Amino acid sequence: MATFEGNFIGEDIKVGIVVARFNEFITSKLLSGAKDNLLRHGVKEDNIDVYWVPGAFEIPFITKKLATEKNYNGLITLGTVIRGATTHYELVCSEVAKGVAHVGLESDIPVMFGVLTTETIEQAIERAGTKAGNKGGEVAQGLLEMISLNKQL
Ligand SMILES: Nc1c(NC[C@H](O)[C@H](O)[C@H](O)CO)[nH]c(=O)[nH]c1=O
Numbered sequence: 001m002a003t004f005e006g007n008f009i010g011e012d013i014k015v016g017i018v019v020a021r022f023n024e025f026i027t028s029k030l031l032s033g034a035k036d037n038l039l040r041h042g043v044k045e046d047n048i049d050v051y052w053v054p055g056a057f058e059i060p061f062i063t064k065k066l067a068t069e070k071n072y073n074g075l076i077t078l079g080t081v082i083r084g085a086t087t088h089y090e091l092v093c094s095e096v097a098k099g100v101a102h103v104g105l106e107s108d109i110p111v112m113f114g115v116l117t118t119e120t121i122e123q124a125i126e127r128a129g130t131k132a133g134n135k136g137g138e139v140a141q142g143l144l145e146m147i148s149l150n151k152q153l
Pocket residue numbers: 020022023054055056057058079080081082083092
């Protein structure tokens with residue numbers, strides 16, 4: 001039986017990060033967590049590019065362009081969608097998740113989904129570097145593993 005799994009060695013990889021500016025108080029913390037994890041696993045700072053988009057809904061559009069027109073080894077998407085008073089939340093969450101997943105399946109590089117979708121601001125804060133960890137750091141770690149596994153296939 002053969003077993004394949006990735007490592008977390010980032011010396012020779014290039015990463016693109018697409019981050020939404022909406023709820024920047026939170027998304028900036030997610031970005032910090034992602035960059036910190038990548039740098040601490042040996043990814044060179046010059047090999048990390050950050051692309052700011054207005055809101056989570058715009059993430060798939062830029063992510064698709066990066067996957068098809070650039071030479072990254074993997075991509076990270078970061079955003080924070082917090083429920084408001086209308087049904088807008090459901091539409092944004094659904095389309096962002098579907099869009100990011102579609103880009104990942106249509107490209108030959110891993111694309112990580114690091115978009116918080118929360119009922120409250122408190123839930124978002126908890127997942128941006130407090131009691132529930134940092135989703136940005138989590139998906140960065142997962143990207144390193146996926147890039148390594150992808151290279152074996
Ligand atoms: N309410 C949130 C949004 N809404 C904005 C959309 O993402 C989009 O930018 C707009 O509809 C124009 O196309 N975006 C978030 O990232 N987070 C939210 O909570």
